[in-house]
Amino acid sequence: MVQKAAKGRDKAPAARDEPAAEPRRRGRPRAYDPETALAAAAEIFWKKGYDGTSLDDLAAATGMNRPSLYAAFGDKQTLYLKTLARYREEARIASTGLLTDDPPLRVFLKRFYKGALNLYITRDGDARGCYTVGTAATQAVADPKVRAFLAESIRGTDAFLAGIIAKARDKGELPRAADPQGLAQLACGTLHTLAVRARAGVPRKELEALAAVTVETICGSER
Amino acid sequence: MVQKAAKGRDKAPAARDEPAAEPRRRGRPRAYDPETALAAAAEIFWKKGYDGTSLDDLAAATGMNRPSLYAAFGDKQTLYLKTLARYREEARIASTGLLTDDPPLRVFLKRFYKGALNLYITRDGDARGCYTVGTAATQAVADPKVRAFLAESIRGTDAFLAGIIAKARDKGELPRAADPQGLAQLACGTLHTLAVRARAGVPRKELEALAAVTVETICGSER
């Protein structure tokens, strides 16, 4: 199918329409909040995957008709990439937030995995796992944009964890011979397996036990 | 859409038509080999995921027309589940095959990850990762059959690895305090992250280094 030129779509979500901060723009007011809609779109993608989610699904989840979705976010792939970017940014904020009181590595890792499990298993007990692993891994082989996103996301997690592990080693929390990059990848591996297991319906208690093993393996036995 | 009763489909692939072993059955001969077709179907599912793979894709990959696919394997979901079961059986055979000469744990783990990487990255350099993680993880949330398969598959891998690790501990290759189940899950976590990373296009050398860290972390430094 021939791709038709986009008509003015890139402008749609650019301007703000917060009633308190700015005078009202001309034209009909929006019936949706972009961030809320993006979160709702991510939820349905999260459950059904990219290919398994139709525009009708997205319309129902967001409460927006399809032309509005297109006007606000662009085509299906573009919307999906936006949800991925949003997820990653939120994860980045949450992760760095765990470091504000400069905790020991063990404490950080416990928080890190607890936060991940809170995300991977909803309050209702629904198992969705990691959004990136659960959806982008499948798309990555056939879609170069998703693949690039996935690779960069993993690299970012590796680097983030390696930085923290290197600092812990320099503080004497780990042996001097410890390899921050290697251990970071091991820790990231646990994150990925938690994601896959959560999606498989593995109970939270088992996932917590797995996270604990990783913390002990990296930081040494607690005594 | 109302599901219509299947007409004789369950019988289609039941009988063998090996020319050497049995007399020829009545009727037109099959133009395909079931195992070859199943492997070809898995290849395309592996690349595009379940929902991203159409019946036309499957027909092109297998060289069979759609009615023939239905007659031979049942509907799309049933075919997919059959490819999952096949993948798992082949992995089981390959894994147990690594144990025939009763290797030390370190040697076994090196072989195990090497074998996985050989599977996750094709000879052409195409990155496909693990079939189960790469495709079933996405489907699992919305499809209970896939979820059950995924959970059981993970449990099987955990148990297999735990058995080997327990034996190594009993042989004195690991400290007496080592936790076979925990370490097995850690090792499985590395398998999962290798799968995701392969699918993201991470070069093989990096994946090999990650596998090596896991081996050293579980078995201790090599000296």
Place this chain on the structure above:
DNA sequence: CGCTTTTTGTACCATTTCGCAAATAATCCT
């Protein structure tokens, strides 16, 4: 050879899918 059985091939179906055009609605500006 005609009949039966099994498989393939062609054509088709009902529905879904992604994306868009145009009319209408709801606002601001002059």
Place this chain on the structure above:
DNA sequence: AGGATTATTTGCGAAATGGTACAAAAAGCG
């Protein structure tokens, strides 16, 4: 009030999708 601007709604189109009916092909059997 009319015009301009922006968003929503309704309806639609072209193509794709999973699945099936049936005729034809290719075999074995008596």
